[in-house]
Amino acid sequence: MPRKVDHQARRTLIADALMRVAAERGLEAVSFRHVAAEAGVSTGMVQHYFGNKDEVMAFALDVVRERGEARVTAAVERLGQDPPPRLLLRTIIAALLPLNDQTRADGRMALAFLAYTAVRPQLAPALRDDTAQMVGFIAGLLPGPDAGTAAAGLLALMEGLGVYLLGGQYTAEQALAVLDDQLDRLFARSG
Missing domain, CATH: 1.10.357.10 (Tetracycline Repressor, domain 2)
Incomplete structure (x- = not known):
């Protein structure tokens, strides 16, 4: 049986990582690669949930x-x-x-x-x-x-x-x- 994934929890995990990156390094340092590393997930996962930086910023807000x-x-x-x-x-x-x-x-x-x-x-x-x-x-x-x-x-x-x-x-x-x-x-x- 496939495992059930909590997509909202994953999106929130990514948004929290974005906030930490922005707080520590500044908004200009926010990239999918940095956010993925901070969240402990792959860049591909970040891209799966958010198509671009505007989307992840809006979700974080x-x-x-x-x-x-x-x-x-x-x-x-x-x-x-x-x-x-x-x-x-x-x-x-x-x-x-x-x-x-x-x-x-x-x-x-x-x-x-x-x-x-x-x-x-x-x-x-x-x-x-x-x-x-x-x-x-x-x-x-x-x-x-x-x-x-x-x-x-x-x-x-x-x-x-x-x-x-x-x-x-x-x-x-x-x-x-x-x-x-x-x-x-x-x-x-x-x-």
Whole structure:
């Protein structure tokens, strides 16, 4: 009887290897050969699952997105029923910030993918959709008539804090203090 292969697990193994290669050597070093060596599989296997670098990059970003969603879901569930909007926003953003080793690895991959899509606009629509959904969700939690603009600013702040955390300019404590200050300002507007 032929052995059953978990194709999703293999694709994730390859995506994780890509993230490690990108984190250790930079995105420009990502090749099927390097990814295969890191994953402990053949180059042919990588090519079997992914036709080109764009496909493996997009899949790796999906893995990062799924991990982020799982972190957010778990963090929000710990809040219980109907948490106040400010606490909910802080919890969501803190779960997405690169505050530990795992989230830093995911954050590096997300940042690398943003840079990658900057020169490959055909890959950017998914990111635009994600951004629009996130801004809409955040705007629904913020007070005031300019909630959409404030939500876009808060999302930009989150991305900037992520870059500073990844670059070592901010500690986790500093980033969370900046986040708390901004949330305090946004929620103080409503009285």
